[in-house]
Amino acid sequence: xxxxxxxxxxxxxxxxxxxxxxxxxxxxxxxxxxxxxxxxxxxxxxxxxxxxxxxxxxxxxxxxxxxxxxxxxxxxxxxxxxxxxxxxxxxxxxxxxxxxxxxxxxxxxxxxxxxxxxxxxxxxxxxxxxxxxxxxxxxxxxxxxxxxxxxxxxxxxxxxxxxxxxxxxxxxxxxxxxxxxxxxxxxxxxxxxxxxxxxxxxxxxxxxxxxxxxxxxxxxxxxxxxxxxxxxxxxxxxxxxxxxxxxxxxxxxxxxxxxxxxxxxxxxxxxxxxxxxxxxxxxxxxxxxxxxx
Amino acid sequence: xxxxxxxxxxxxxxxxxxxxxxxxxxxxxxxxxxxxxxxxxxxxxxxxxxxxxxxxxxxxxxxxxxxxxxxxxxxxxxxxxxxxxxxxxxxxxxxxxxxxxxxxxxxxxxxxxxxxxxxxxxxxxxxxxxxxxxxxxxxxxxxxxxxxxxxxxxxxxxxxxxxxxxxxxxxxxxxxxxxxxxxxxxxxxxxxxxxxxxxxxxxxxxxxxxxxxxxxxxxxxxxxxxxxxxxxxx
Amino acid sequence: xxxxxxxxxxxxxxxxxxxxxxxxxxxxxxxxxxxxxxxxxxxxxxxxxxxxxxxxxxxxxxxxxxxxxxxxxxxxxxxxxxxxxxxxxxxxxxxxxxxxxxxxxxxxxxxxxxxxxxxxxxxxxxxxxxxxxxxxxxxxxxxxxxxxxxxxxxxxxxxxxxxxxxxxxxxxxxxxxxxxxxxxxxxxxxxxxxxxxxxxxxxxxxxxxxxxxxxxxxxxxxxxxxxxxxxxxxxxxxxxxxxxxxxxxxxxxxxxxxxxxxxxxxxxxxxxxxxxxxxxxxxxxxxxxxxxxxxxxxxxxxxxxxxxxxxxxxxxxxxxxxxxxxxxxxxxxxxxxxxx
Numbered sequence: 001x002x003x004x005x006x007x008x009x010x011x012x013x014x015x016x017x018x019x020x021x022x023x024x025x026x027x028x029x030x031x032x033x034x035x036x037x038x039x040x041x042x043x044x045x046x047x048x049x050x051x052x053x054x055x056x057x058x059x060x061x062x063x064x065x066x067x068x069x070x071x072x073x074x075x076x077x078x079x080x081x082x083x084x085x086x087x088x089x090x091x092x093x094x095x096x097x098x099x100x101x102x103x104x105x106x107x108x109x110x111x112x113x114x115x116x117x118x119x120x121x122x123x124x125x126x127x128x129x130x131x132x133x134x135x136x137x138x139x140x141x142x143x144x145x146x147x148x149x150x151x152x153x154x155x156x157x158x159x160x161x162x163x164x165x166x167x168x169x170x171x172x173x174x175x176x177x178x179x180x181x182x183x184x185x186x187x188x189x190x191x192x193x194x195x196x197x198x199x200x201x202x203x204x205x206x207x208x209x210x211x212x213x214x215x216x217x218x219x220x221x222x223x224x225x226x227x228x229x230x231x232x233x234x235x236x237x238x239x240x241x242x243x244x245x246x247x248x249x250x251x252x253x254x255x256x257x258x259x260x261x262x263x264x265x266x267x268x269x270x271x272x273x274x275x276x277x278x279x280x281x282x283x284x285x286x287x288x289x290x291x292x293x
Numbered sequence: 294x295x296x297x298x299x300x301x302x303x304x305x306x307x308x309x310x311x312x313x314x315x316x317x318x319x320x321x322x323x324x325x326x327x328x329x330x331x332x333x334x335x336x337x338x339x340x341x342x343x344x345x346x347x348x349x350x351x352x353x354x355x356x357x358x359x360x361x362x363x364x365x366x367x368x369x370x371x372x373x374x375x376x377x378x379x380x381x382x383x384x385x386x387x388x389x390x391x392x393x394x395x396x397x398x399x400x401x402x403x404x405x406x407x408x409x410x411x412x413x414x415x416x417x418x419x420x421x422x423x424x425x426x427x428x429x430x431x432x433x434x435x436x437x438x439x440x441x442x443x444x445x446x447x448x449x450x451x452x453x454x455x456x457x458x459x460x461x462x463x464x465x466x467x468x469x470x471x472x473x474x475x476x477x478x479x480x481x482x483x484x485x486x487x488x489x490x491x492x493x494x495x496x497x498x499x500x501x502x503x504x505x506x507x508x509x510x511x512x513x514x515x516x517x518x519x520x521x522x523x524x525x526x527x
Numbered sequence: 528x529x530x531x532x533x534x535x536x537x538x539x540x541x542x543x544x545x546x547x548x549x550x551x552x553x554x555x556x557x558x559x560x561x562x563x564x565x566x567x568x569x570x571x572x573x574x575x576x577x578x579x580x581x582x583x584x585x586x587x588x589x590x591x592x593x594x595x596x597x598x599x600x601x602x603x604x605x606x607x608x609x610x611x612x613x614x615x616x617x618x619x620x621x622x623x624x625x626x627x628x629x630x631x632x633x634x635x636x637x638x639x640x641x642x643x644x645x646x647x648x649x650x651x652x653x654x655x656x657x658x659x660x661x662x663x664x665x666x667x668x669x670x671x672x673x674x675x676x677x678x679x680x681x682x683x684x685x686x687x688x689x690x691x692x693x694x695x696x697x698x699x700x701x702x703x704x705x706x707x708x709x710x711x712x713x714x715x716x717x718x719x720x721x722x723x724x725x726x727x728x729x730x731x732x733x734x735x736x737x738x739x740x741x742x743x744x745x746x747x748x749x750x751x752x753x754x755x756x757x758x759x760x761x762x763x764x765x766x767x768x769x770x771x772x773x774x775x776x777x778x779x780x781x782x783x784x785x786x787x788x789x790x791x792x793x794x795x796x797x798x799x800x801x802x803x804x805x806x807x808x809x810x811x812x813x814x815x816x817x818x819x820x821x822x823x824x825x826x827x828x829x830x831x832x833x834x835x836x837x838x839x840x841x842x843x844x845x846x847x848x849x850x851x852x853x854x855x856x857x858x859x860x861x862x863x864x865x866x867x
Contacts, residue, residue, distance in 0.1 A: 035642040091844060097588065100642065101784060101843045104777060108836030109827075116827035171393050175382045182380045185343055186394045186437070187368030229653050229773070232646040240643070266661040273654035277635045280647060284638050 005140035007258045013146030015254025016153035017215060020208030021231035022238065022246040023156060024201025030177045030241020031197050033096045038084055038103040039205055039231060040224035041110035046077035046206020047125075047213045047223075048114060054126040063128045070152075070210040077206025078199045085198040090191065114221040122218025131214065149211050153247070156204055160243050169196055177241050233272060237279050239289020248287055296321040296445050296475040297342070297354055304334075304341050304348035311337045312348065313499040319445065319492075324476045326490035326507070330521045334499045335479045336377055339447045342477075343367060343374050355444055369396070371444030375451060377479075379434040383423025387414055387433055390422050394437035407436045410466050428459030435466060445475045452482045464488065483520075486510065495519050531858065538792075545698060549691040559690035566690070566697035566762050568802035573701035573755045575782035575798030576791060577748040580708050582780065583788035584717070585744040586724030588645040590776050591632070591652025595749035597659060597771035598625040599756020604766040607679050614680045618757040622750050629749030633742045640727070649773060656771040672767030675760055693762050700758045701795070704751050708791060711747060720744050781839050786849050793851030805831045 021043060028036050050073025057065045084106055092099045131148070134141035164170035172193045176183045183190045212227055213219040230253070238249030256275065257268035279286065297319040304312040311334050319325045327335050340346050344364035352360040359367050368374070381390050391414070395403070408415040411432040417425070422433060431451055438446055451467065452460040464485045470476070471489045480486050486493075487510050495503035502519070509515040545565075548556035555561050574596060581587045602621035606612055612620065636647045660670055677685050711717050719740045722730050730737050760766060769775070778801065786797020808831050827833040842849055848856065 029642065033642075035645060088840065088844065096642070098843050098847060100588070100645070101780070102840055104780065105836045105840035105843065108777075108832040108839065112830035112833030112836060113827045116830050116833065117823070171385070171389055175385060175393055178382050178384055179380055181345060181364070182376070182382070183393075184364040185345070185368055185374045185376070187365050187396055187441070188393070189363075189365045225773070226653075229649060233650050236639075236643055236646050236650075266657060269657045270654055273650050276647065276650050280635055280638050284643070 002138070002140040003262075005138045006142065007262055008255060009137065009140065009142050010146055011255030011258035012251055013149045013254070014215075014258060015251040016146075016149040017208060017212055017227070018230050018234050018254055019153045019247050019250035020156060020204050020211065021227050022234035022250055023160060023243050024204045025231050026235045026238065026241060026243055026246045027173070027177075027197050028201045029235065031173055031180070032089075032194050033099075034089060034103070035096070035100040036103050036201070037100060037228070038081075038106040038110070039201070040228035041107050042077040042081050042202040042205035043209035043212065043224040043227060044110065044114055044221050045080045045209070046073040046202075047209035047219050048118070049073045049076035050206070050210035051123065051125055051213065051219045057126065059126055061126045061128055063130060066126075066128050070207055073210045074203040074206035077209065078203035081202025081205075082195060082199045085195055089198070090194075111221050111224075118221070120220055120222050122216070122220045124217065125210070125213045125219055127214055145214055149215070152207060152211065153250075156207075157243070157247050160200075163200075164243075169193060173197060230272075233276055235286075237276060237286055239286030242286070242288040245286055245288030295319060295353075297352070297477065299338075299342070300351040300353075302338070302341060302348055302350035302352065302360075304337060304346050306337070306346060311499055312341065314350070315496070315499070315501055317494050317501050317504055319475060319477050321475050323491040324471045324478060324489045325492040325494060326486045327477060327479045327494050327496065328486065328520055329496035333496045335496055336449055338496070339374070339449050339477070339479060342447060343372060371442060373438035373441065373443045373446045375434050375438050375446065375448045377449040377453065379427075379430045381422045381425075381430050381433045381437075383421065385422055386419050387422055387425070388418040390433050391437055391440060395440045397441065400440060403440050407439055410439075410469060411436055426459075428455050428462065431455065431459070431463055432466070435463070435470070439470065443474060445477060446470070448476060448478045448480075450479055450481060452480065452485060460485070483510065483516070542702070546695070549694060556694075557691075562690045562694040563762065564803060564806055566694045567759075567806070568799045569694075569697040569701040570755050570759050570762060571782065571802040572795040572798035573704040574752060575779055575786065575794040575801075576701075576704055576708055577751045577755070578776075578779040579783045579788060579791065579794035580711070580720075580744055580748045580751075583783055583790075583794065584712055584724060585720040585741060587741060587744065588641070588780075589745075590645050590649035590773060590780075591655070592648075592748070592752060592779060593771050593773065593775035594632075594652045594655040595625045595629055595752040596756045596759070596775065597655065597766075597768075598628055599753030600760045600763075600766045600770050601659065601673075601756075602753075603757050603760050604673050604675050608673060608676045610679060618754070621757055622753045625753030625756075626746050626750040629746045630742065633745040633749075637738055637741050637745070649776075652771065652773055652776060656768060656773070659771050660768040668766070670768060672765050672769075674765040677764070680761070693758075696761060697758050700755055704755065705791065705795065707747075707751060712791070716740065716743060781835055784839060784849055785842055787851030787854075789848060790851040790855075793849055796850060801835070805835075808834070 021039065024042070025036060025039050028034055050069045053072045054061050054066065054069035057069070061069065084103075088102050088106070089099055092102060127145070131143070131145040133144045135144055135147065136142075164174055172183060172188055172190065173196070176190050176193050180190050208227070209224070212223060216223050234246050234249045234253055237253065238245030238247070253272055253275070257272055260271040261268035295318045300316050302312050302315040303310070315334070315338055327338065329335050337346060341348050342352055342359075344359070344362055344367045348360070350360065351358065354370055354372065357370065359370065359372075382393070385393065391404075391407075413429060414432060414436055417429070422430065425433065435448070435451065448467070451463050455463065460482065464482075467478070467485070468489050478486070478490070487507065490507045490510070493503065493505060493507050493510065494501055545556075548554055549562060551557070556565065578592050581589050581592065599621045602624050603614075603617045606617035606620060607614060611617070632648075632651050636644055636651065639647055712720065719730060719735060723737060723740060727737055730740075756770070759770070779798075782797040782801045783794045784797075785801065786795070787793030846853055
């Protein structure tokens, strides 16, 4: 039983990480139609900036210090995302394939720059000692860092919900996901909503990058790749443009992967792909997605 | 005195040349009907005024050139658009659809007017717009255009696809609205047009073929020739 | 006529020169070093063309194309090493396996379109990559791949002296790929592919089963990719998981965009230039003078992805037709000037 709980909760922890990556991807695609391959770069930028901030505080950080580094990493990634959006994406308005291609270019450049400056080896992220302790849940010993991942993901989900439901920009985003031209025709500059979404997506990815580095025992430009792929899988299964869908799908995938890997190492990746194929055959728009016109 | 002047408007969609030098005036404070058979370019004209299609020529709103301006700025300049397929946001509530459209903070009066015209929108304020009937959705589409100070209302086939009872309701609402504003109305329903149009423009194959008063609408032969339908009923 | 009237003869001359160079006295191509580089470049050129069939012609943005290339490499290698069949038969089987795999994956993936399709193919490609890396059934050799047992293939491909045979094989494979794709795109099926790229709805309205045509393009390009994989096995001497990396497909995308997605020869040129450039750049970073450049600039430049990524961004933003697109623009300008 304890093993079951352990695998389940670590699965949710992993799902939380996937959600942090996927939520931004989902909104960016849902609202703007942009397939953002540079999202992995946002992860990496967030991780490196967060790492730099944290390392200034010593080999080991307290929890508030860690959270500060994480948020600063997120902000840096968000600003970087905004920069990319303003410089490149807006100039390719409505040219969706070209926008996707340009983000591929960005991911290559960022990976090369960071790899060139810092090398590709893993560097330990300074974390609070508390992360290494174990919390007893139902007899299972859960590593404490999982708690941080899950709480952050839940906070993001709630924050996202609140933003969409209660703010004007949230209203604009919700309407824009459905029909961006009509929003324009109502006298609203929908491009401001685009920039907001890109920034928020970058922020979430940056925060995710910091946490992923902790989870992977090190910061490196190479880690973002597989998380980006899983991010895409989560978005497809959850439904494009649906953040709650991404949450659901991320949790599902995290748990399934952990269980599969328990039975045979490496089986997890394989099972997730089968799941993807099954979802596509039965319900191509994803769990909570709408059929996009 | 013209609220809107269109001169020599040419619009291409992809490779197809849809509008060939469209020229007309929309007089202020009057209702102008834009008529023609299906496919002659009426909706395209409205969309081009809104900036949703690009073209060459001239479109002047109260003397101000708006051709080439981004759509949202055109709307902010006072051009309200009620599109052919309503295009309300189905995942938003009725109230949200309205607040989204509202550009001022202090328009309690405007809301009052709308709920007077369409009391159902008040009672159904929290309902998801996607679950409304076609007629109710049309009311939302018209209401949100009325929330702001407008120079001109572009209305595209508001009674299309509606049951006769709803056609009457929408028609009555438009009649009430017509007195207060400038309107450019595309409509196939001749009875409605006869009720409110003070000015008529007819298009054929991407060009304007008639501009003038509404008197000819009572002449079945003229109607048949210009619009290809038997004049009088429906 | 947009095509320059001398372009076809010129192509013939170039191909003849390329074919004869290794035995035409002392020129750069008579040395094994450049022969090896060019052999690899030809393989990439052909591979880029197979990707062009998918993306440039049919409008299918696949991110899992490398899988079929790698399948060609691995299946051939495994069959030979275990002495199951001869090299020729092993290659054919590999191509068949790859085509079958493409049929299955395509049938599932093509239920989606556009961007979702891209993501799905990415997922399948990565799954394949992972399988190869993890040494399933102890067949695939794990991270280091499998070395080809040189004793079990026809001897004329072995040893440095015989590099020119690999060169010729690669050149022949590229030419064959080009011929097949030329034939396919000029055929009536090919016209459907192009129509699919432009407007799928219109094709459906014509009563054609768009799914089947897309699947056809998918399978053909996979089969040809496997053929090139067979040749790559010879050139590289081993099968390695890096052949299935998503990065490979991304490189193909780069090659096609840089060369110009609209034409066939654009993709081939893009592939060749990309391959030669990356090899040369790696040599460049080994030079002494390079070590004196400050790390701030030198670090990124040493990574091929940096320059290529920047180039890619530049082409997409400002020159979307790539090299061939630019060429045809100039050509059009020249022709219209002549007719004035």
